[in-house]
Amino acid sequence: MAKKEGYQLELEGARFYEENFVPSLFENWAKRTVEKLSLSDGDHLLDIACGTGIVARIAKASKIGELRITGIDINEAMLEVAKGIEPEIDWIRGSAQNLPFDDQSFEKISCQFGFMFFEDQVKSLNEMKRIRKRKGKTIIGIWDKIEANEGYFDLLQMIENIGGRDLGQILRSPFNLGDKDEINEIVKSSEISNYKIETIRTKVEFRSIDHWIDCDVKASPIAEEISDQQYSELLKKARLDLNKYLTEDQKVRFNMSAHIVTIE
Numbered sequence: 001m002a003k004k005e006g007y008q009l010e011l012e013g014a015r016f017y018e019e020n021f022v023p024s025l026f027e028n029w030a031k032r033t034v035e036k037l038s039l040s041d042g043d044h045l046l047d048i049a050c051g052t053g054i055v056a057r058i059a060k061a062s063k064i065g066e067l068r069i070t071g072i073d074i075n076e077a078m079l080e081v082a083k084g085i086e087p088e089i090d091w092i093r094g095s096a097q098n099l100p101f102d103d104q105s106f107e108k109i110s111c112q113f114g115f116m117f118f119e120d121q122v123k124s125l126n127e128m129k130r131i132r133k134r135k136g137k138t139i140i141g142i143w144d145k146i147e148a149n150e151g152y153f154d155l156l157q158m159i160e161n162i163g164g165r166d167l168g169q170i171l172r173s174p175f176n177l178g179d180k181d182e183i184n185e186i187v188k189s190s191e192i193s194n195y196k197i198e199t200i201r202t203k204v205e206f207r208s209i210d211h212w213i214d215c216d217v218k219a220s221p222i223a224e225e226i227s228d229q230q231y232s233e234l235l236k237k238a239r240l241d242l243n244k245y246l247t248e249d250q251k252v253r254f255n256m257s258a259h260i261v262t263i264e
Helices: 011-037 054-061 076-085 121-131 150-163 165-175 180-188 209-218 228-241
Strands: 044-048 068-073 090-093 106-112 132-143 195-206 252-263
Touching (some): 011 076, 011 195, 011 252, 044 121, 068 076, 076 090, 121 132, 150 209
Parallel strands (some): 106 132
């Protein structure tokens, strides 16, 4: 399967993604990203592969002085949802490989869980370096390999058993750059020199097993490939085999692991 610059969703999928997937999976990570950016009064933040805008919105909610924020994404549906939620942020459609900004335009840059989808990752890093001011900071989040993310590894086995390897590959794709050594080689191949890579873990939580499965089907390209029969079978099997992740109040909770690249 060829790499695409992000999970390409239609408007209905993007709305479901924002309402369900963002608070369950991405919001806690976005808070960590904003914390690591060390935003200051007068900074201009660019959030690359911004999706529906959770990092940008959390940054805005920090109310840090004259902070300016721009979000850029290749997916029009994601941007439409982002604009509807927070029209005061500048939302721009564009590619990470050809960022439409002048040299040294931003103090801070974030890229949360989009980097692994970029067609030319080295070029995107060089673009980030080009547009960032010399004393700025860039934070890039990349999911650890799927084997290190217990809940998703179990879900992958289930999806492949029901729908085959092609369907499983869609779920696996966000984790395809999970090897820390591979990330290191990519960064070393760019013009960037001052960086570090750390691996961190945090809890994610879904309202129920059904909600978890809904998020990973309806808010991903799996929705276009899975049949109603396969979806019904997946739900039935998940209720039986994934209940080890249930809390006493029947919520789903497990650890997720990600690599954080900090560039200064």
